[in-house]
Amino acid sequence: MQQIERARGKIAGFHVSDWPVPLPDILMGRAMMGDGVIELRKLRQAVDSTGYDGPIEVEIFNEEIWKSADDGLLEWIQRAFIEHV
Secondary structure: OHHHHHOOOOOOOEEEOEOOOOOOOOOOEOEOOOOOOOOHHHHHHHHHHOOOOOOEEEOOOEHHHHHOOOOOHHHHHHHHHHHHO
């Protein structure tokens, strides 16, 4: 959290996903928000407290989620974002 505060005024973007344990793959094993161990709400609050008001990009690099993408995926992402970020 101290590093986020040190970045006050210099944050150019905020990307969110989650980190499952054990991590199945360093890049393509990331999880949907809320399905891992990252305290996303706490990070968001820390970033917000610096005055950052730019975009928040959802980045779900996960082959299984991509394979199962259907019309409900966007709703799942929106629910997870609201609940956990």
